[in-house]
Amino acid sequence: MRILIKQDENEIAYWTADYLIKKINDFSPTTEKPFVLGLPTGSSPIATYNELIKRYKKGDISFKNVITFNMDEYIGLPEDHPESYHFFMNEKLFKYIDIPAENIHILNSNSDNLENECIEYEQKILKYGGIDLLLGGIGMDGHIAFNEPGSSLTSRTRIKSLCYDTIQANSRFFENDASQVPTKVLTVGVGTIMDAREVLIIVSGYHKARALREVVEGSVNHMWPASILQMHQKCILVCDEPATAELQVKTVKYFKDIERISTDGNHQ
Numbered sequence: 001m002r003i004l005i006k007q008d009e010n011e012i013a014y015w016t017a018d019y020l021i022k023k024i025n026d027f028s029p030t031t032e033k034p035f036v037l038g039l040p041t042g043s044s045p046i047a048t049y050n051e052l053i054k055r056y057k058k059g060d061i062s063f064k065n066v067i068t069f070n071m072d073e074y075i076g077l078p079e080d081h082p083e084s085y086h087f088f089m090n091e092k093l094f095k096y097i098d099i100p101a102e103n104i105h106i107l108n109s110n111s112d113n114l115e116n117e118c119i120e121y122e123q124k125i126l127k128y129g130g131i132d133l134l135l136g137g138i139g140m141d142g143h144i145a146f147n148e149p150g151s152s153l154t155s156r157t158r159i160k161s162l163c164y165d166t167i168q169a170n171s172r173f174f175e176n177d178a179s180q181v182p183t184k185v186l187t188v189g190v191g192t193i194m195d196a197r198e199v200l201i202i203v204s205g206y207h208k209a210r211a212l213r214e215v216v217e218g219s220v221n222h223m224w225p226a227s228i229l230q231m232h233q234k235c236i237l238v239c240d241e242p243a244t245a246e247l248q249v250k251t252v253k254y255f256k257d258i259e260r261i262s263t264d265g266n267h268q
Helices: 009-027 046-057 085-092 114-127 164-173 190-194 206-217 225-231 249-261
Strands: 002-006 035-039 066-070 072-074 133-137 158-161 184-187 199-203 235-240
Touching (some): 002 009, 002 249, 009 046, 009 133, 072 085, 199 206
Parallel strands (some): 133 199
16 A cells, blocks of 8 residues: 655646546557546546546547546536536536546446446446445545445445445535435445555545544454555545544655655555
């Protein structure tokens, strides 16, 4: 696991966008061999998406041969609902870049057969050869995608009930009315995330400090699902200073020293 500590959210966004662009460009994707990118929603990636749009407009990157798979979607919200993740992704990223519509994959939470939708989603990922790089965030309770505390660490894409804390946290997007927040979602599983060849996680803000501590210094534990990332062969956590508030001083010093010493970017 590699941990990068940046000053603030803007530094995280700049570094993350730069890293993604280099990965895609070095891959030299084609129609026959596209780059497969896993994408999140929520507040964590917005600054990074803004930076990607800026860099696309400068001509630094093309998404024509990039295939995307989003991690989750609320059950029951129409795709054009302002809080659906279909709507979010279009408004925050897709409509500003050159990605073909057929390259975008988001779970259909209005399917007549939700269980079949989950199975087919896993099959689509496999059809493209798996996810090359999955960008994500973690929740205050250590959830990743919508894999809440208690989720199986080998879970696959499935229907999931949200816990009270997540519903309360997401109510800020629904006029602060928790009763408007859908209680069920479709989400990729922890096992699906771990299958990605590389995972890059954004952790920003003091409110994520406890989760970051558990993920980095705690045991691998299904009550902190993102802690399984300790077992991933190529995982980067890029966080800001406030998010490190609960890490041990020696942990922070260790990873800062690693970055100072290692300039090739290959330390894991």
